[in-house]
Amino acid sequence: MNRFLSQQFSALGNALSRLAAAPLNTMLSLLVIGMALTLPCAGWVVLDNLRGIIGGASGVQQISIFMAIDASKKDVAEIESRLRNAKSGKWRLVAKDDALKRLQASEGMSEIVASLPKNPLPDAFVVEPVDTQPESLERLAALFSAWPKVAHVQLDSAWVKRFDAFLRIGRLAITLLAGLLAGALVAVTFNTIRLQILAQAAVIEVAKLIGATDAFIRRPFLYFGALQGALGGLLAALLVALGGQLLGAPVAELVVLYGGTYDLLGLTARSIAGLTGIGALLGWLGAYLSVSIHLRAFA
Template sequence: MMNWFYLHGRAIAHALRRLAGQPLGTLLSALVVGIALSLPGGGYLLLDNVASLARGVSGTPEISVFLDMGAGAADVALIERRLKAEPALASYRYVPRDEALQQLQRGGLGDVLGGLSANPLPDAFVAAPRGEDPAVFERLAETMRSWPKVAHVQLDSAWVKRLHALLGLGRSAVMMLAGLLGFALVIVTFNTIRLQILTQRPEIEVSRLLGATDPFIRRPFYWFGGLQGALGGLVALGTVWLGVEALAAPVAALAESYGAVFALSGPGVPESLVIVAFATFLGWLGAAISVRRHLAGA
């Protein structure tokens, strides 16, 4: 095990010396990788922020459960127990028919409702599901329709379906962009490692004459590609954060125009690790393909 750490430590040191020995080439490669990865990374982050903004503007989707006009206190208590036992609900509230009538009267319909001899409104519950999955809303609505003394269930999820469809389309487009740019970055690393192998051909031949194994020769190239990709990932993170800072004020102004308070958020720790890890993997993959292709004939 100690020998394994020692060999990889030497390979890392060798790769770092190569990177430091050509600062301009290292910087340009990191910029190419970073700017390319910042496009899908920033796009995915922007979609998440847009979803949060839309939720803040549109409010939380709700399910309204209207009871029969003949429902009594026992029926209301039964419905409330079932709502309380439903794990997919985040909250619910009971709206008595008299309270609903008062709300309509305060809303400007007092003259119309004043001519009625009796309150035409039923008792109702307004429930808020957990999450934003339209399938969960539909399931809850179907379940509530089967309950006794429930006359009608109104589902407020049309905007949620449209939002999920748009976000799904956006995420698919971002993933396609990430795949295309990732393929291009693998090609960039492939060519970089190919040039490294051609440059070090005499050194590789001497190492083989001295008994160096293929894994020993290949290991520094793998680390060179991985470290180059990791540097590009850090550049991508910096680029995304600069974009977040540049867009923060316009997005806040847009949210304020809708009466919402919203702050554009940058990538968190998990997202940052994913970006750097993905860039490192792309660099390693390009190096591995190039080494297998060109080192055998070196």
């Protein structure tokens, strides 16, 4: 066991020394890997924030329940009870008297409202569902429509479906981009390891002659590829976080103009760990393929 750990630490130290021996080449490689991982990661973060921004904007992904004109306070209380039991999300009551006062306060509407013989506006409920998937919203709208003394339920389901389709297309496009860039990352590591193997061809030949196994020769290169990929993943997380910091204030100002508030979502500790792990795995894969192919020349 001690021998195994000693070999692992020796290979790790060898990989670290190789990274430190050529700082310029290392930085350029990390920059390429970091940018390759930044693009899909930033795309996922943008889509998550876009859903949050649109979902939090005024009037978006909400269901409005309009009561019948002749609905009594008892009928309104019944709907309140049903909404409370349904636990479908946040909701608020817009009383018809309050709605009339707001309308009267609008520019140019005071005289018109004063001339009305009675309040023509119904009591209404505005529901902000927890589940904003199009199918769930439509099921809720159908459920609300069946309740007593409900005259109309308003939901812009077509807009919600279009937005959901846009998000699905965005996720698919980012997934395809991530696949292409992952292949490019493996190719970059493959070529880097190939150059190192060619530069150390004489050392590898001597090691093979004195009985070194392929696993022993391969180990430092695998650690090098994994370390390079992991550091590239950390760089990608840093770039995404920096982009979020730069965009945070302008996005917040834009959301305020549309009557909402929103703080940009960033990468969580789990996301950063996952991004680092993906980078390490892709780097390891590129190194493994390169070493496995080129070691055959020394057989």
